[in-house]
Amino acid sequence: MYTQLISVKQLYAQLNNDNLIILDASMPAVGGAKAAKQGWPYTVIPSARRFDIAKAFSDLTSHLPHTMPNEHYFTQQAQKLGINSNTQIVVYDDIGIFSSARPWWMFKAMGHKNIAVLDGGLPAWLAADLPTSSAITVNYSLGNFVGHFNNNYFCDANEVLHAITTASATVLDARSASRFSGQEQDPRQGVRSGHMPKALNLHYQSLQKDGIMLSKKELKQRFIDVGATKEPFIMSCGSGVTACILALSAEIIGYNQIKVYDGSWSEWGANSNFPISP
Numbered sequence: 001m002y003t004q005l006i007s008v009k010q011l012y013a014q015l016n017n018d019n020l021i022i023l024d025a026s027m028p029a030v031g032g033a034k035a036a037k038q039g040w041p042y043t044v045i046p047s048a049r050r051f052d053i054a055k056a057f058s059d060l061t062s063h064l065p066h067t068m069p070n071e072h073y074f075t076q077q078a079q080k081l082g083i084n085s086n087t088q089i090v091v092y093d094d095i096g097i098f099s100s101a102r103p104w105w106m107f108k109a110m111g112h113k114n115i116a117v118l119d120g121g122l123p124a125w126l127a128a129d130l131p132t133s134s135a136i137t138v139n140y141s142l143g144n145f146v147g148h149f150n151n152n153y154f155c156d157a158n159e160v161l162h163a164i165t166t167a168s169a170t171v172l173d174a175r176s177a178s179r180f181s182g183q184e185q186d187p188r189q190g191v192r193s194g195h196m197p198k199a200l201n202l203h204y205q206s207l208q209k210d211g212i213m214l215s216k217k218e219l220k221q222r223f224i225d226v227g228a229t230k231e232p233f234i235m236s237c238g239s240g241v242t243a244c245i246l247a248l249s250a251e252i253i254g255y256n257q258i259k260v261y262d263g264s265w266s267e268w269g270a271n272s273n274f275p276i277s278p
Contacts, residue, residue, distance in 0.1 A: 002116035004252055005213060006090055008125045011118055014088075015046060021087050023051040024135075025103045026094040026122070027241070039094030041135035045118075045125055049081050050135065051091060051103050053241070065239045066102070067262050071149040074110055078147065082140030085112075092118035092125070096211015098204075101244035105260060109154060110147030117248060120212045155234055155259040157267055157274060163234055164198045164275075170230050171199040174237035174246050175265065182278040188238070191269035194276040199236070200226045204245040213249070220253045232257035240264045 002010070014020050024040050040050060051057060056077050059067045069077075083089065089107060093100040100117045107115045118125070126132070163169035173195055178184035180201040182193035195201070206222055207214055214222070223229065233250055235243035240262045247258050261268075268274045 001088065001114055002090065003113055004116055004248065005119045006116040007119050008128045008130060011045075011090055011125075012128075012130050014090075017088065019086065019088050021081065021083055021089050022048040023081070023089060023091040023103060024048040024093070024122075025051040025053055025091050025100050027053050027099045029095060029098055039122060043122070043126075043132050044135050045092065045122065046131055046133045048092075048135065049138075049140070051081070053099060053102055057103065057106065064263050064266050066241055068106060068109065068149075068154055068240075071110060071147040074106070074149075075145060075147040078107075078110075078145045079143045080140065081143065083112075083143040083145040085145055087112075087114065087143065087145070089115040090118055091115065092121040094122040096121045096123055097208055097213060097245060097248075099241050101248045102241045105153065105244040105247050109150055111150065112145065112147070120210070123211050153259060154262045157261070157263055157271070159259075160196065160234055160236070160261050160268070161274065164196055167198070169232045169234050169259075170228055171196055171234045171236060171261075172202050172226075172228055172246050173199045173265075174202060174204040174235065174242040176203050176205075177201055179238075186238075186265065186269055188266060188270075191266060192272075192276055194269070194278045195265075196236070196268060197275050197277045199277075200228050202226050202228060202246060204237070204242040207245060207249045213252070216253055219249050223250070223253065231255050232259065234259050234261055236261040236264045236268075238264055239266045
């Protein structure tokens with residue numbers, strides 16, 4: 001059972017496993033991350049199914065992007081993909097590890113632990129010269145997965161505000177240093193530049209090399225280097241996607257008191273009632 005990372009060689013060896021479902025969670029990047037030249041639907045890992053974060057697996061009633069849907073809606077969408085309660089899920093994206101950690105965290109929040117992120121994603125798969133196909137439209141047999149949301153995996157703005165006011169949690173921001181410092185304008189219209197007071201900056205790309213996660217020892221050192229040594233942690237980013245890479249990294253190195261701020265900077269930066277540091 002894989003529950004954090006799986007290598008492309010390990011996944012290739014499992015391709016004929018009837019209990020395996022591979023999810024392509026690719027999405028456009030905000031910032032400098034670049035996708036593989038071809039991705040969904042032209043070039044996919046064989047039998048991959050589409051996990052559409054923006055359209056199928058977000059709360060479409062929210063004004064914020066990519067927020068967590070309720071357990072009933074999530075359950076419906078997961079069942080449509082044929083996912084069962086005991087399915088081994090492997091999720092990847094076409095950048096390396098960019099958006100793939102988001103569904104990993106979402107499924108964990110819904111009580112499904114049997115899920116792993118493909119280390120290096122589609123670029124690593126292509127670099128290993130492993131087989132690909134084009135995506136096909138399939139109506140899958142409904143799975144029996146039932147989500148049970150655990151609110152310990154996510155938090156809202158009020159909890160973040162309490163954390164930075166009382167120092168009850170360490171807030172980590174996955175955005176680039178230039179966006180964190182306010183030197184770079186936020187790419188979303190109407191969103192202020194800067195960061196939450198007392199937040200620490202740990203850019204998600206610093207936890208990888210060529211889309212492959214660093215070793216456990218190296219990840220631990222990255223956290224130490226920015227002063228992130230005390231849990232509980234609250235992970236934030238632009239819209240709650242790359243914050244999940246911080247959550248993945250924290251779990252790999254042994255932390256277990258981790259929450260993702262679902263609204264992230266899209267909410268905080270747009271609301272003048274919340275304090276910012278330039």
